[in-house]
Amino acid sequence: MIKIDQSDLIKWLEHVRIYANNGKVVDYIPALANQQPETNAVAYYPIGGELIFTGQAEYKFTIQSISKVISLAVALIQHGDQAVFSRVDKEPTSDPFYSVAKLEVEKPAKPFNPMINAGALAVTNMIRGRNSEEMVGEILKLVRVLANDEQVTYDQDVAQSEYETSFLNRALCYFMKQHGVITGSIEELLEVYTKQCAISMNVKQLARIAAVFANDGRDPDSNEELIPPDVARICKTFMVTCGMYNESGTFAINVGIPAKSGVSGAIMGVIKRCGGIAVFGPALNEKGNSVVGIKLLEKLAAEKMWSIF
Amino acid sequence: MIKIDQSDLIKWLEHVRIYANNGKVVDYIPALANQQPETNAVAYYPIGGELIFTGQAEYKFTIQSISKVISLAVALIQHGDQAVFSRVDKEPTSDPFYSVAKLEVEKPAKPFNPMINAGALAVTNMIRGRNSEEMVGEILKLVRVLANDEQVTYDQDVAQSEYETSFLNRALCYFMKQHGVITGSIEELLEVYTKQCAISMNVKQLARIAAVFANDGRDPDSNEELIPPDVARICKTFMVTCGMYNESGTFAINVGIPAKSGVSGAIMGVIKRCGGIAVFGPALNEKGNSVVGIKLLEKLAAEKMWSIF
């Protein structure tokens, strides 16, 4: 059991904010390109305790790839793990998250895991709904339960901007459609996918979502089951093996907790049986992870001597 | 100079038609799947001589990848070689014609040559026209001049069928759009591309087109220039280095003439300064080339001791 208090958060953020200078705000998604590198925030939601936070904790960002964990949870709840893993594999890969090359080489053309774009698109393709609005609704429903906030929704501008420019994801979708991994309308699927990526919240809300995973799927306050424990465990396993893009192995050694990042600059981290942490800082390193976020979590791991390994 | 007469054609076709049993009609394009493997034909159009032919010489097939030579000629005429080769490279590749993997690895994401699908799509993307109909019109205009037949057009059913199922080509297009190799509407481009592939003719017409190339771009009857000699030469060079899919090197050794095949089962072959030959037989080998076509051209090369090398 580790204990984190607000003075820790303040000290850590103070110490690492300077590293924002080493990173670069993502530029290939027009709607994210104007984020300010000096915007930073961190929040910690302990199980059965009081939320603490520092920095611009009200600032809303889109969760981007962090949504892959949520859509995976929805698909696992709706279809079970056997059905999901008949469409997407469970193995980490050293290829970049946007890669199509291996889909061509490997037979069958099954995406390696649900944390790379191809796999996440295949997972979202499984979510139930008669149309894109219903499919997005399923994802939002779970996000709102986890964040305990009915107001959480997606940012229409960011979703639209990503929808219009996601040529690579369209390429992945058509490639998988050719091989039967994805079915139905690609445009509808991309609408759902860009909306799930554009779900918008602040670090306080994201920390609460992480806290549910830390509590094995149960509400950190009421202890009520929000996600089945097996689904929570599977999601956390993927966070460890492939949650931090092509830096997952390094992060596992340097920090050692389940975590998922998004190119907006957010990271959620899961401290088993303790609580959930969320860090935001839009300056990214070359792997696509928040520089400030990584540094802060390394600091946490070093000071609290915490690792699942 | 070699001399081919009708008894040659009859003898060769008689000899090789049995090999159709070793091949398989293409099955991934619904509109081509019902072609009969026993349909075979060959025609030879000598420069300044009389067209000869045998087999089902009136049977119309779609030219498929053979159209890549025509669209390349149109683009070279319209834009010059420098402009064209700024978008597509000139090198043969051992990757399959539908491959996307190398586009991802190589920087910049330039297709290797205009005979693989990615390169052919990039070339068609350059053809002038305010809309798809005008762009198709430019290609048809040249085809009609070369075939000396104003009636040549595309098969609407085949075009529509390929348009609806060309997920892989859509994947290639979106991938190239992401990297700036292709611009504009992908759906419009695919409309043009599937129509050029669906241009329909018989072996007599195709042999005349080949004869123009054999005559360095000039009409085989009137000797009038139909294509600039440099454009004809460039097209023929690509036919040698990459005209027969991943069997181009083997074909160069076994036959040794510029040739281009299509998955419908057609092959056009160019006998420099002599004439053009066209063979049809829809049973394909595993590389996607007409079994009967390859065998007949090997027979021609062996008997007439002809090779450009």
Add this chain to the structure above:
Amino acid sequence: MIKIDQSDLIKWLEHVRIYANNGKVVDYIPALANQQPETNAVAYYPIGGELIFTGQAEYKFTIQSISKVISLAVALIQHGDQAVFSRVDKEPTSDPFYSVAKLEVEKPAKPFNPMINAGALAVTNMIRGRNSEEMVGEILKLVRVLANDEQVTYDQDVAQSEYETSFLNRALCYFMKQHGVITGSIEELLEVYTKQCAISMNVKQLARIAAVFANDGRDPDSNEELIPPDVARICKTFMVTCGMYNESGTFAINVGIPAKSGVSGAIMGVIKRCGGIAVFGPALNEKGNSVVGIKLLEKLAAEKMWSIF
């Protein structure tokens, strides 16, 4: 904390031994090809408790790739993590463990992690010693301390057999030598490497080694530090992200403990703060992992509800 007693081991092994029929003894290493698929054993070494075991627990096997964990520990102890990770990266890969392809594509040609052959060879290349015998001595020294048995050594016949047939490892070595990742004599390096792979022991000894990792590097009986805790933690992290070949991600979901397998059919598993487990069964699945070993550890995870995630 979980509790495993001998009746568990007996029941589990009884239940899973039948799965040996689904696997195949490795055939590309002549000296291993005559192992009997029905040979099975399991041992559990609890921290501060009594070793328990069942099956052919005296049977000696060579540890093969399990030795990669030991040589990594030796290199980390001798050189520190910065030096080691300047030569080999920390990321899991979806490529096979014997792959050279990515070394060519990625610049610099740094192996992805120390659990694939390329990475393990680069790590062994770092071990101190004036000659191969001294280098092997360094590895044996640590193995003997961990197994608490001065008699542990390598099987000369297996080492020799692997040395003579390891063309692929020679290819990897020369490739890395070209790129400066490996230095010195390749033949000497391969001598060390094939000897470390040929280190021979039974499940009781292997379980004790696992128990040291479970105890964060300390002796499971005396609690004395045998490996620095950071080294133990890094080794365990690699066991989770890449310890089970291209099945590591699946194993993490289905079992969820640090583990390392070898193609002889052995697996060592680490149950944090509880104990070390070793299973042997030479029939391998297509990924190269012991079928019986995997099944038994899945049973343990399911019954004891244990996972680090």
Add this chain to the structure above:
Amino acid sequence: MIKIDQSDLIKWLEHVRIYANNGKVVDYIPALANQQPETNAVAYYPIGGELIFTGQAEYKFTIQSISKVISLAVALIQHGDQAVFSRVDKEPTSDPFYSVAKLEVEKPAKPFNPMINAGALAVTNMIRGRNSEEMVGEILKLVRVLANDEQVTYDQDVAQSEYETSFLNRALCYFMKQHGVITGSIEELLEVYTKQCAISMNVKQLARIAAVFANDGRDPDSNEELIPPDVARICKTFMVTCGMYNESGTFAINVGIPAKSGVSGAIMGVIKRCGGIAVFGPALNEKGNSVVGIKLLEKLAAEKMWSIF
């Protein structure tokens, strides 16, 4: 038929020698690194005519990859094309000449063609001889006949230097040995291979070798058959499809004659039924071809309007 006289050679070399500034002498082969970029020469050997030349025509260089054509001819003469092409394929590739990656992906692990290193090594491995000296002897025997000079031999220093540093070729050899493409002693094979690459001559001798190919395998003076015509044709076909490394397709368009280059800076070009040309200039472009050589041959093609296509 084209006619080239000495004033052509002088004018062309004068015109293109300046381009040496755009290139770089090869640096990864120690024994070649001290070649002077301003050393240039060209020679033309017309069939049934008088040898002409200009520049440092006595300067001796090692032929490097040009030897791949000679060893292929030896293997074809000794074993026939069926036996040779059971070991190496006939297809050009877009991969670099030193690449191992595709050997791993493709099954079986057959090198794409005899002009890439893997394929050339597999071909040399077929040459008859009880030991390396006899194998080298077979290659030298043919070289001497073609060059009509019994004194031609290999440069011992260059051979030794390449032998000691050819880690990449060793990697290729061991990889192919693993897959049964290569048999016997790798060190012996590399001894033969580095000696064939180190065969040393000047442009006058190399032009005569090219002239034999231009004369379909017959002596350019006596018209006696030195190489069977089919072997000469196959060699020339490979020169067109893969003779100029990853620039072969571009060279085919820009120049359009069979040619083979070596990283020493030599190129031999074959003008069918006319004669053989050899150019030397050690400054290489990024593909590994002599800058001056390429430019001079482009000039020849443009002025004489010559292309096989």
